[in-house]
Amino acid sequence: MNLKQLSELLQLSQTTVSRALNGYPEVAEATRRRVLEAAQRYGYKPNSNARKLATGRAGSIGYVLPVGRNVDLDPHFVEFLSGLGEHALTREVDLSLTPAPRERESEAYRRIAASRSVDGIYLSSMRNDERRIALVRELGLPFVAHGRSLMPAEGYAFVDIDNEGAFHDAARLLLQLGHTRLAFINGDTDFTFAVHRLDGVTRAMAAHGLPAETLKHHSAAMNEDNGYRLAMMLFRDADAATRPTGVLSASMFMTLGIVRAFNQLGLKMPQDVSIITHDDVFPFLKPESFTVPLSTTRSSIRAAGARICERLVNIITGAETGEVQEIWPVDLIVRASTGPAPSARKPGRRGAEQAAE
């Protein structure tokens, strides 16, 4: 059933039927009802490709899905996608994923732009030397970034969280609790968020008179394995008097590994070591559900997805000019994994004064 058939059936022109269906005012209410009813009855749905061609609007937003060797789409993505989808639903837009290996990424963006298959795209996993911003702008593709680049760029739309502030606050708390030997198990510093987080930690240390060099900083892909490996490296052979007492972790997955290492080494939280983790709010893995509930810097990645979709749609429809740069504050939530530095208590009897849970 197409428009022509429907209009013949109704003894109306295609114009009128189209207008009735799309809510234009210049059609009599009685006619509109008749049209809507017939459309409903015969199950007429406009062909989306024809409509896209005629209007020039695609009704969908795009994303270049990184695939290939060494590219692990991580669980963050699915949470983000959930948020995006939730908002997309309310605006009746679809999501179009174009798979591309990283080395042919820019080609993918060009193709998307030239083929007009989407109305706008979102960028995520922003890197320090982000070239995509200049690229998509040059291509005239409306976009919103999740995160931001370190490169200077004229006002472009992004939604980011205050990674610097979050990790500053987290580090400051540890310092206030008397920790002076800090470790930071960070994500890959090719990504801007990891750089910002490091900045936050060093700023807090500087404010406490600690030089940045005293921070044990390691960065790697955020998974369980790396968390374990780096924690082992930091703690296995380290003397209790020199090893870190405060650890910052960039993700719950890393923390899973870190906690595993601690268990294996017999280190107790928070008696021997305090930890604060960034929590992206996964429904399937919660910081309060650790044997020792984790203190976290918390920011919902799902909420960010929804917001980005919202803004992207606004930019596409012209309701927003697209230069607003949002930086969301991050909550610091204290749970049992943080406590006073062991050196602040009697040395040599670490943990003894606190009952095991």
Added chain:
Amino acid sequence: MNLKQLSELLQLSQTTVSRALNGYPEVAEATRRRVLEAAQRYGYKPNSNARKLATGRAGSIGYVLPVGRNVDLDPHFVEFLSGLGEHALTREVDLSLTPAPRERESEAYRRIAASRSVDGIYLSSMRNDERRIALVRELGLPFVAHGRSLMPAEGYAFVDIDNEGAFHDAARLLLQLGHTRLAFINGDTDFTFAVHRLDGVTRAMAAHGLPAETLKHHSAAMNEDNGYRLAMMLFRDADAATRPTGVLSASMFMTLGIVRAFNQLGLKMPQDVSIITHDDVFPFLKPESFTVPLSTTRSSIRAAGARICERLVNIITGAETGEVQEIWPVDLIVRASTGPAPSARKPGRRGAEQAAE
């Protein structure tokens, strides 16, 4: 730059240019080169909507993305998507996600079908009373299912793993090791895979003369919390002489919670309790990376994604008729989390003969 402009520039008809670009034979080699070069130089890319309209092919495969309250897209999805994307890349198709709340799911399928926005779709998270198969078939939408329904249906294309066999083998191993009190922490039994797994376990028990009622079976959404909660329920107040000694777990996320409960209760693997988990092969969370490496039934969900994309493309292009039902075997991999049942050794000295690691 569109086809008309390009053809005028080249002093050729649109027909010829279009044919040259699409590799039709009836165009002179010299002309083709000239066209390709010009297209390259002026950055001509065909408008995808126009092409879709003209050909009737969408060049993309669809998926109805469940969103809304209580719907957590879980990390399985992202792995599956990775696989799908990897293959989609090689066939130059995009993925189109249509978000829909579960109660308006069928409407979404209808819209997709009527609007011809995709060439085919894949279905996942198959339920026992799956209605989508009949629906999409009625709609004439080519599809491949990941998993299968319990409902009888004439040959439709699916890719599934041998959940029954996997859990049968896992349960049999535990039984062979002398475990007689088994527990199964299963996924939601609305989903077919969970039913199949339960079937496998009970079959193995029956073969060992154990009635199905003796199995402690609990099913819930597969996350850390539920794993913890159910393990606590099973073990917290249970007598060592009556509590389960062998546990089967439906997912790594549940097992995270189960292990947490064991740690808290002081239960050692495998001395006090053996565990076998299903592993979907997440790159970010590996069974060998647990303090006690986990025995698993293993099947890559990513590989399934790639295969489903492949078959879907084949069905769309007519290279496959679409009635093949693939059931993949599942590996049973034994690691340190399984051992002989404690009752098989001296009672009262549980675990003492094995050094703590």
Added chain:
DNA sequence: CAGTTCTTTCAAAGCGCTTTGGGAAAACGG
């Protein structure tokens, strides 16, 4: 060399929708 077959190109007709620019009928105003 006339007749036939290939090769190469083209004009034009869709694909199914939206939107422009009218135009007829109905309602209104004086």
Added chain:
DNA sequence: CCGTTTTCCCAAAGCGCTTTGAAAGAACTG
């Protein structure tokens, strides 16, 4: 009651591509 405005509907022109059917010219035939 006639001119003007408003209401409602329509024919036709795109949107940018693919594909059909035909034609012109080149290359074979015998």
